[in-house]
Each structure stands twice: as C-alpha cells, then as structure tokens.
Amino acid sequence: MSTDRVRPDACPGAVDVHRAADGGLARVRVPGGTLSARQLDVLREAALELGDGFLELTSRANVQVRGLAPGAEVELGARLREAGLLPSVTHERIRNVVAAPLEDNQALVDGIDAALCAVPELAGLSGRFLVTVGGPVSGLGGDIGLVGDALFLAGHDSGVRVDDPVAAVVTAARLFQQVRGDAWRLSEVDGGVGRITSAFGTVVDERLPAVVTPVMPGPVGAVVVAGVPLGRLDARLLAGVPVRVTPWRSVVVPAGTDTNGLFTSPDSPWHGVSACTGRPGCAKSLSDVRADVARWVGTPHAGRVHWSGCARRCGRPAGDVVEFVATDDGYEEIR
Secondary structure (H helix, E strand, O other), rough: OOOOOOOOOOOOOOOOOOEEEEEEEEEOOOHHHHOHHHHHHHHHHHHHHHHEEEEEEEOOOEEEEEEEEEOOOHHHHHHHHHHOOOOOOHHEEEOOOOEOOOOHHHHHHHHHHHHHEEEEOHOOOOOOOOOOOOOOOOOOOOOOOEEEEEEEEEEEEEEEOOOOHHHHHHHHHHHHHHOOOOOHHHHHOHHHHHHHHHHHHOOOOOOOOOHHHOOOOOEOOEEEEEEOOHHHEEEEOOOOOEEEEEEOOEEEEEEEOOOOOOEOOOOOOOOOEEEEEOOOOOOOOOOOOHHHHHHHHOOOOOEOOOOOOOOOOOOOOOOOOEEEEEOOEEEEEOO
C-alpha cells in the first residue's frame, strides 16, 4: 500500500550529514562493500582525525563516520572524493547496492552503480532505495535484485528473466521512480511490482526463493571473514588492508591479516549479537545500549540477538532475531 510521507527522507549521506547527539554522522555508501586498502585507510584516518575514532558498519555494508564537528563534513567530502568514494554528489545517497560478499560480483556491482548514477532523475530516489546482487542477499528486501538472470522486485522473484542485468536494474529503477509518488520503497506502492513487471513482458512460472545466508566468521579459502563486535571498528585496525564489508557487520580480509580486535570464530560470544547506537550518540535512546550489551555478552543464547534503545528498533537485522528493546523500566524481550 502506498504510504504518504509527512516528512522528507532523512537518511544521512556523506555530504548531507545527520546531526546526532554526539556530533555529525556521515554515511558513506560502499556499493558491494568493497574497499581498497587506500580507501579503507582514508576512512580510518578520517575517523581518527575528524570523528570519534571508530568506523560503524551498517546492515547494508556501508560505513559511517560519526562524532564530526560542525563543518568537518567539508573536509571529509574532499577526502572521499579524492579516494573515489564520492563519484556523484547528486546520487550518493541512492548508491545502496548490497552484494553476496563471497561471490565474484564486484564488476557487476560497479556497472550497476555507474549506470544508476548516470541517470539524472534517479537522484530523486529515497536514500532507502536498495539493490541486491546474489542469492545469499536476495532476502534482504531490496527494491530491485538480481540472482543470476532473475529479476527480483520488492524482495521477491518477479518471474522476469533478463539478458542485460545492468540495463534491467536501471529500467526497473526508472519505472519505480515514475510510479512511487511519495513512497520510499517499492513495497509501499500499490500495484508497483505489477506495473514494472508488465513493462518487461514475458515472465516465467518457476520462481526462486528469497533467502538470507549470512557469512560465518572464519577462513574461507584465500580469505578470512572477521566479525566486528557490534559493527564498531576501531579505526586503528586494518591499516593497509583491502576489505569487503558484509551486510552482517563483518569484513572479508586476505588470509594472514592481523585480526586482533575482531573475531574469527562462530563460537565467539559476539557472534550474532547486534545493537543500535544507543546513548550518548542517539538522543532518542533510553539507555547506553552498547554498554549494556558489553555487560550481557557471554550470556548463553540461541540464534541472533539485537538490542535497541527505543521502540524504533533501529538496525534490526533481517530474519529471525530475538530482540531486547529498552523501555522506561529496563528491557523488553521480543521473540
């Protein structure tokens, strides 16, 4: 159902930063999650010199720098542009492309990113617009997705099969922009999926399932998946290392990388535990969530657990999650 928005989309960007309780918050889009060693070093140095000394990894494999002083976003933007992390100021907030992190898909991701940025009207899409690439991330609720030649729309296989995946994503995005009205996501538009599907023509009857397959910490061939506790990476770590950020707030690094300060075992008490920012970074939070989690971690639990400082439940991962949501009287457990 279409949703009327009474306020504009306030997703932070790398230039248009969000003023949080602890200073400016810049969200740097990293399509596919891939950062060269130089690009990661630029982000690390920015966090150390301009921010609070940490890089926050998001559930869309983007990177946030927070604690920015007023005006520091100008210097940050200049550094990002020089490092190739800000190829389009007009389109930078829509560059949300999440990809299966252990697949060879970065060239496709780069093609999609460049093609979306080349269409002027797509700059008007919401910062919540999302493209997914690969089966393991097909269930993350992307507006548009690709699994092989299958085109996903609003998180489900549309039945459309495509020969040119980049052109198909751009076509679907343009059609979404034409029909979305004030909606931020395709799933909010009445009949939106059907209108886009019909523009492509023939569909198949057999549909692929939408799934979420998180990567597990540990060695995988020539790389290692290293978890980042609560997605908060100490910016002093991983100097000179290329990484691929995953939607599960971990990083894929070359085998042999110093992973001190990270975790590389699914048996780690930090595995499967996530949290919102909480106090003091968020004025809406009822608690210092990260400090509460640090005291709790190690408590036996099954499955994934997410902690939230208020009823907005920011940062909740997709899928089955046990939640602890702060109230005026402590935390409410939601299953």
